[in-house]
Each structure stands twice: as structure tokens, then as C-alpha cells.
Amino acid sequence: MIDTLPLTATPARRATTLAGAALAVLIAAAGCTGPDSARDGGTPAVAPRAVSVTGSLCDQLPADGEPGSPDSLVGQPADQALGWIPVLTTFEAAVRATGLAEELTPTADVTILAPTDDAFAAKFSRSHLDELLLHDTDTLRGLLRDHLVSGALPVAELVSAGTVTTLAGTDLAVTAHGDGARLDVRGDGDHADAHAETVCADYRAAGARIHVINQVLGTLPTTAGDEDDHPAH
Amino acid sequence: MGGKPQSILKNRCSRTRGRAAAGVLDVPDHSSCLEMPLRYRRTTAGVFSALLAVTLAVTAQPAQAHGQLATTTAELTVEPNQVQGLTVVQGDGYATLAWSPVDGATDYQIERTAVAADGTTGTPVIVGVWRPNRQVNNSEPTFADAGFVPGNRFQWRVRARFGTEAQPYSAAVTDTTRSHWGDPAVPGQNLRTQWETALGAQYTSDVNEYAYTAAIDELSERVRVVEIGRTIQNRPINMFVIGYPTPPATPEAVAATNPLLVNCNVHGNEPGDREACFIMARQLAFTDDPATLDRLSKSTMLILPTINGDGRAANSRGNSTGQDLNRDYSLIRQPETQAFVEMVRDYRPIASYDGHEYGNTNTGDLPMLPPRHQNVAQGIFDGSQDMIEGHMYTQGAKDGWWACPYGCTGANVGLGEETILRNTLGLKNVINSLLELRSSGGPTRPDEGNTANNRRRKTYSALWTFQQFLTYHTANLGDITSARAEAITFQSANTGRIVFRGSRPIEAYPAPHPGDTPPPLDAPREDQILDQPPCAYKLTEEQYHGARTDGPSGRQTTVAQRLAAHGWKVIKVADGYLVPLSQPERGLVPLLLDGQAAEGLVAGERIAPTLTGTHNGPLTVSGVACLAGATVRGPIRVQPGGTLIVNGSSINGPVDASGAAGFVLTASTVSGPVNATGSRGPVVLVGNKVSGPVNVVNSAGDAALVAGNTVNGPLNCTGNSATPVNLEVANSVSGPKFQQCARL
Structure with missing residues (x-):
């Protein structure tokens, strides 16, 4: 976990001797490019499952054999798996900021509708995003819960269900969209026209399905759209 | 770091500034290079002749030359408007493509194709678009292709376009790119960051940073890692102190080596430069490259990877309170910025880069900007511009990176706020620049929808910049230290107006290079x-x-x-x-x-000054006296507890302060001895001409500042509670320098 800091392990003193294990992860191993993410499977006799992800963005994400490939995430805790999908840095940071990782454990299967970094940037100004990540984590937690659905549902099951309800209680109408799904927020409120599409669906993690989506759902107002989106140095 | 990219077959426009080339080559310009503006140069430019450059390059690296010949002569049939003379040279995480220009081309497209171990090729992808505003010399187009996985093998082709009309592709060149830096079989060299190991899918976490940092610290004699402070959430703020064969032992000793500083990551959501800093620290710690070791023997490099560790962990711009630390370097309300400013006070870097990412898609690869606040000394501004426009633009044109002025698309950015590090450091007499990495690929790098590709391009462009920074720094130490000395002397003189906000203008860099929209004027009201x-x-x-x-x-x-x-x-x-x-x-x-x-x-x-005119006869100071542009015909005596501040004045007679609360004498001429005895507070003597002995003895306060004076007589410092300093601004003393002032 990135957010736990071993304060006792103060670095940077020549006198300290590095633990062998700590050093080992730092050293280049010829012929091996990625961390040993296969160990989570724990059953060496079984061939790795070929996870098939679908959507227009999948080609741009880590592919077979690369660190963060869909196969390598099977069996990882969901919050860890999110950290390997490079377009989800905002969502992943939000999960850590809100302590939501506990709700993503395998004891309660979950579907994660994870908006991309571009989606967050199109939704919130930079200062608003900082406010959510650093101060207003209750609001952020509510926002994230509008991106979670009980049960680890493949995108095909989302479509066949027709309607799903997020953990925040919002109904989403689900329709087929290419190989993936379109999600429409149901209701007659201000956000009735909010919707998103899956851009890389059907990542599998321990007790979870992760569908990368291209818009932020939920009921928060859009604050992006001025100079604060990309503040100067 | 070894093997800087060099063009072998082409008459590359090696525009080397005269002073950088001093001692190497300084020959008249007979090349066909476009004349480039040299506005900030203080010496006449000398340029390698094209012929000589080629001769030298081939002599230096014959093996590479043969390789280039083999690949570029493969295809001999020439179609109309086909790009000719394509070469590729590998850098750290990038490949420099260079070709001969095609008459009438409006831009060029760069195509890259993966080549597998068995020789089969993948799908060709347009990875780059070269436009005329990319570099200062359009006669020698280059493009730094980046974003690929280091170590993989590729084939490249380039074609011209006339408007939207694509012309035939060049013959292909094929080469294997450099792997992640460092031999996997050599301890230290074999260290890798989390970002490298994850092939860009993840950034290096705080925990991985500490382990990597500690490993370098432990394995390299050249590196000392110091903790300069802690973040609000108690994360250590570490700094690499790197020198050869070993870094000086104390901050004061480091300061004496005219160090350079890279501040890598102030905004937590802009981590690209930080990854470059980790890689560069490893390179400097473990390289065998003689040129790099020579540079490290001449100065000390300070690399501060993570000033905002809490923001990096949270992926926020601000620190854990939400404060944008790059709006706090003057006010230092936060522990992070306070630690930074104290480090600058103690280690005294004389040049710096500050790493960021920039959300504007239409800008160059590497927007840069000098300290512009009008209170910054002229020489610091000029020196910063020379580093940016004189060096980075020129080297960028050689290696294919598009350095450009920040705000070059008309955005209202890059102003005079002294709260921003760029300006704060300029006001601290540090030659420095902002560095932005364009966040997205933008129109000129169309293959960066892939996040890892995008991250790699950003980080390796930052690595290129920081390597160039080190090169520039050590090659120009004399000019940088002169500019700094002049700046310290100028500031201490307290002459000229004060501007509370407002920037120096930056002229548009002549077309075709960007600058058609220079940074906004930002003149003070x-x-x-x-x-x-x-x-x-x-x-x-x-x-x-x-x-x-x-x-x-x-x-x-x-x-x-x-x-x-x-x-x-x-x-x-x-x-x-x-x-x-x-x-x-x-x-x-x-x-x-x-x-x-x-x-x-x-x-x-x-x-306000208490005396600006002429005073005849003795002057006795018991309270506070401030002389500005004054003439005193007679001795000055400061009584115990009194304070004397003198700027730009002329004193005919001895100046004698005993037990003064403060004694400040700058930019003045004194005929007679100057004695500061038993001062209880600050003693500042900068930029004076003294005909007579100068004595600074038994001071109780912080270290006296004795810098840039001309003393016609001895300089004696004894019994001071702290050894006087000169901030590396030497005094010219005709007589002996005694005791605590022996090295001033």
C-alpha cells in the first residue's frame, strides 16, 4: 500500500543495511520485466486464465505479458488491481483517500465502474479534485459508492440485467454499447442525463469485476471548464 | 550517460556557444547553419566547422559510424520528395531521428514499427509529427522519438507532407533502443525503480522510493542522502548529494563547490520529472562515463526527488492541507517549503531546475521559463535565459527535443509571482528555470493514448533536460558564478527601484521557433x-x-x-x-x-535613510543611522548598541563600530580602516572599496558576511563566534588575510 508509511524505516543512512527482500525487488532481473504478480494464483499446475477485456481503450492498456496485464490482476485484491490500470490514478487515489478499500474485499463481491483520469479531469477542476481528495472525503466516498454495484458482474450480465443499483442507491439503466455497455443515470433530477460508456470492461480481480468507464457518474456538479483545470506551474 | 547522441553522417549544426567551447574548439563559423539569435550571449559565438565536426565524430566513434552507413545506404533508388539521409541515434529512453530536409515540406511524419527478435515486424504506427516550430534550425530536422519500451528493437521511416499530401517514405533505419540504464550484472547499476519495473504502469511509490534511495546511498561512495525535513504527515524529504569521488561532507563544503539543484516534484499529480530524477541519481551514482565523472568532480549535484511526498501519495496538487507549495516558497507557511528554503540557505545551489507537467496540448515538449520578477538581478535573468535559449534550444535541436518558452500558446501563465520557486530562486540569486513536461501527446505525438507511452516520453524528456543541465552547469561555472557574484553585490547595494509584482519582458524567439506567442508581458503597474x-x-x-x-x-x-x-x-x-x-x-x-x-x-x-547628502566632520551613531549615497568627510564612530547601515556612500576617515547592534556597509568607499569589534548583531560588508585594514573581531551574532570587497590592506577576522563567510564571492585583499578570514 502506498499510503502506509513505515516511519521506523527511515531511509538514507549509510550505516543501515538493506534487508535482502527489500533490495531484491529493486534489482533488475534479466529476462523478467514485471513484478511477480502471478503468485496470487497460488496454483502453479493451473494454466493462467486468459482474461478477455473489451472496449476501445483496452489496446492502450498493459497487454499480455506486461505488468498490469488483465491476466496478472486476477486474484489480486481489487484496490491493488486498480493500481495497475494506468488510466485510473485518480480513482485509485480516491479509493485510498476514502478508505473504501475495505468495501472492495473479496468477502463481498463487487462491480467497480471506474472512471478514467480523463473523465475526472473533465468533471472536476483541479482545486476541486484536491478538495475532494484531501478534505471532503465523505463527499468523495459517496461519489465512489455511486460507482460500485453489489456482485462481481461481467459487462454482459450488467446488460442483461437492464437496471442495476449502485451502493449509493442510484439506479443505472444499462444497455448494450458495442461490446460493452452504456450506463444511464435513472431519475428525473438534475443528473438524469448523466451517462457513461465502458471503454475497457471485464477486468477481473479477487471478488471484483472492474469496468473502466469514460464519464464520472453520481450527483456532484461539474466544476471543470476554466483555467483551474490546468493551473500554471 | 555514456555515449551522448552524436550525428555521424550529417553535417550537424553544432552551434556551441563560445564560452562553452572554450578550451575545446573555437573556430569561425563556416557551416551552413541558420544563423540563430544570440541575444543573451555575452561572448561571441564560436561554431564547429561542419567538416571538423564530422571528422571528430568519426574519429571518436568509428564503430557507430559504420553501423550508420550500413543502414542508411541500403536503399539507393530515390523517389521525388522522398526523405533522404535518415539516421537514428539512441539516447536514454529516446531515439533521435535526423534527416535531410525536403524542399516544400510543411511537416514530416515519423513512423515506428516494432521488430521482433525473429525479425518479424509489427504494425507501423505514426508516432511523431515534425513541425517547423519545433527547433531553432530548420535546415537540420530532428525528432526525439520516445514512449517505446526501452531495449526494444524498431524500424523507423520518415516522410514529408506538402499540406495534407503525404510524400514517399524514406528508406527505413533499424536499431535496438537502449535498455533501462545500468548493467543488470553490476551492483548498483542493476537497481530499478518501481516505475521502470512496472514498465510505466505504476509510478514509484513512497515506500519504493525510500528503499531505492537507501540502496543508492549504501552502494555508492559518490552519494550521500540527507533528510532535509519532514512533510506534515511525517514523510521524510530526502535529497541526493552527489559528487566525485565523494560529495563534500557538510552543507558549507557543498556550497563551496557551486552546486546545482533539481527540484523534481512539487505537485503531487505531476510525477514525470520525479521518475527521471531517480534514474539520473542512479546514473550519477554508478556510471563509469569519464565526462560525467569529470562534471561531478567540478561541482555537486543536489537532487530533491519529492518535496511534496504527501501530495504525491494522495495524487493531489497541493500538500496534505491543500496548499499549492509552488505558491509558498517566499511565504514558507508549510513545513515542506520551509525545509526547502533552509536547504537553499545552507547548501547554496547556484543553478536549478524545477520540474512540472503542463496540461496544454499545443505547447512544446519542454516548456521552460526563467525567473522574470523585475527585482531579480539582470545577470541572473540573462544567465537563466542563456541556459534556456542558448543551451537547451540548441541542444534540443540536435537531439530532437522541443524546448520552448512556457506559455508559448498565449496562455496567461509564467508571471512574476515571487511565491513561485522560479522567481523565489531568482531573487535568491540562483540561475534557474521552470521545466514543464507536456501532459498529453498532443498533435505532434499521436501515439500517446497509451498511458505508459505517454509517461515514458515525459520522463525521458525530463531526464534529457537534467543531463543537459549538468553539462551546461559545469561547462559554464565561471559565467554562472560571476553572474551570481554580481547579483549578490548588486542586491546588497540596495540601489534602484523596488517592484512589488511584475515581470521582465521576454521577446518572441524568432520564427519559425515558437515565440510567435511569447510569455505574457506582465509589466508592473x-x-x-x-x-x-x-x-x-x-x-x-x-x-x-x-x-x-x-x-x-x-x-x-x-x-x-x-x-x-x-x-x-x-x-x-x-x-x-x-x-x-x-x-x-x-x-x-x-x-x-x-x-x-x-x-x-x-x-x-x-x-528611510537618515543621511543622503554630505556631512563634514565626525559622525557618532548611538541609535540607528542609515546612509544612502552620502558623503562623510570625517570619521564615523558607532557606539555600543548603535546601528549603522551604509549603502553607496563615500567616507573619508576611519569607520569604527564597537559593540554595535548591527553594522552594514555595502557598495561604499572608505578611506581609512574599518573596524567592527564585538558586534552583537549582524555584520555585513559587501562590495566596498576600503583603503586601509578591515577588522571583524569578536562578533557574537551569526556569521559575518564579508564578500566582494576590495581591501587595500590586511583583512583580519578573529574571535567571532561563527566563521565569517563570503557566499563564494571572493574579496580582493592586497594585504594578508588572517585567521577566520584566511579563505575569504
């Missing part, structure tokens, strides 16, 4: 200008020591603590505290202490 500078600001006890509400809860600091962090001289007087303007960071003083300041710290009382 009339009400932001103070024509007659005060002599000092006076703060009350409450202003100086009173509790403050700015800063994080439980961690607020007083004005006294902040001025001490900046390293400013403060004189305790009967009714408060005097901060004289005549000190090295003079340009920053009013920006914090004047009531008219845009983002001031406290509104001090302006203390």
Missing part, C-alpha cells in the same frame, strides 16, 4: 513600483515574534522563524527589529515585509 527604496523595514516585537494563523494547524511559525529560514540579517534595536535591504536577497525583502506587497508576510515600517 505604477502602484506596484517603489522608486525610492527604504533603507530597512522595522518590525515590532509582536510582528516579529507573535503567533501567526497562517500555516497548518499546530505547525505555524513566526516571522522570526521564517526570516531565519531565508537566512536574512535582522538587527535587534531598542523598539523592534530592523531588516536592512542591503543584503543578498534584497529583492525579496520588500515582497514579504512591505505593506504594499502583493502577498506580503507582515507590513513592516519603512525606514
